[in-house]
Amino acid sequence: MCLNPSFNHFDTVPLNASILAAIVVPFVFKLLGGLAIWVVGGWLINFAMKLARRAMAGGGNLDPSLILYLVNILAALLKVILVVSILGFFGVQTASFAALLAGAGLAIGAAWSGMLANFAAGVFLMINRPFKVGDFVTGGGVTGVVEEIDMFVTIIRSLENVRLVVPNGKMFGDTIENFSTNPYRRVDLAAQLDITADVGKAIALLKEGIKAVPNQYPGQEAVVELLEFTERGPKLAVRPFVNNEHYWQVYFDTNRMIFQVLSKAGFPVPRLPVHMTSAAN
Numbered sequence: 001m002c003l004n005p006s007f008n009h010f011d012t013v014p015l016n017a018s019i020l021a022a023i024v025v026p027f028v029f030k031l032l033g034g035l036a037i038w039v040v041g042g043w044l045i046n047f048a049m050k051l052a053r054r055a056m057a058g059g060g061n062l063d064p065s066l067i068l069y070l071v072n073i074l075a076a077l078l079k080v081i082l083v084v085s086i087l088g089f090f091g092v093q094t095a096s097f098a099a100l101l102a103g104a105g106l107a108i109g110a111a112w113s114g115m116l117a118n119f120a121a122g123v124f125l126m127i128n129r130p131f132k133v134g135d136f137v138t139g140g141g142v143t144g145v146v147e148e149i150d151m152f153v154t155i156i157r158s159l160e161n162v163r164l165v166v167p168n169g170k171m172f173g174d175t176i177e178n179f180s181t182n183p184y185r186r187v188d189l190a191a192q193l194d195i196t197a198d199v200g201k202a203i204a205l206l207k208e209g210i211k212a213v214p215n216q217y218p219g220q221e222a223v224v225e226l227l228e229f230t231e232r233g234p235k236l237a238v239r240p241f242v243n244n245e246h247y248w249q250v251y252f253d254t255n256r257m258i259f260q261v262l263s264k265a266g267f268p269v270p271r272l273p274v275h276m277t278s279a280a281n
Helices: 009-059 064-089 094-111 113-128 168-173 199-212 244-264
Strands: 136-139 142-149 153-158 163-167 189-192 223-229 234-239
Antiparallel strands (some): 142 153
16 A cells, blocks of 8 residues: 655645634624624614604604504514614525515414404504503403503503403403593492381481592482392492592492491391291191
């Protein structure tokens, strides 16, 4: 076997190093450049969002819920543009990427039809305006204060101070009760009397006692009337009117007033009648 003395495997080291440097170093620089574009672009998008939010709010004509909705859509569009720009920086043809994105959008749209339905429902919520940010509503199976109307979901804070995220499709497809639209609402309470109680006297005492309950809506006199008869005795409807902000305070104060007025006047505690029958021999 003949060996070529002129061949040395160490001669390949400089060649491999140069190839490695020619490929890896530009890629690293491009990677760092893409990262820099992402960081700077993200900062610029956040800055643009602040300016857009301030400009929309400064006019005073747009509702806060509409402002949040428009800002979220604008942020999503700007992030898509940023991603396309970074891909173009890496040499990816943006035209082919746009076609690929459109095709992927159709595939994703078919698979995620629910997401598109939530987006469409969000648009209709903004157009029809059944509620706005800050309203106290019941809808989508939950009750609370609307904190945000996003592109796909509505965020509600419940009475227990729990953050609830409801899909816009469910919110728009359900019956929506908006308690903040009208200036006042009615508190429905009842006072159960014993069968031997003087109904007229109880009504007169409760009408006088309810005047002391604070934060009732001015100009709307509370209703105290006979509601129905039960096996325990007559039941009175006690219904003050109140602004939504003071609903629970009036609710609890009125219940306390009913108990104090009736017990102080000596009204008997309602009892459930029990009929005893002897067993047949």
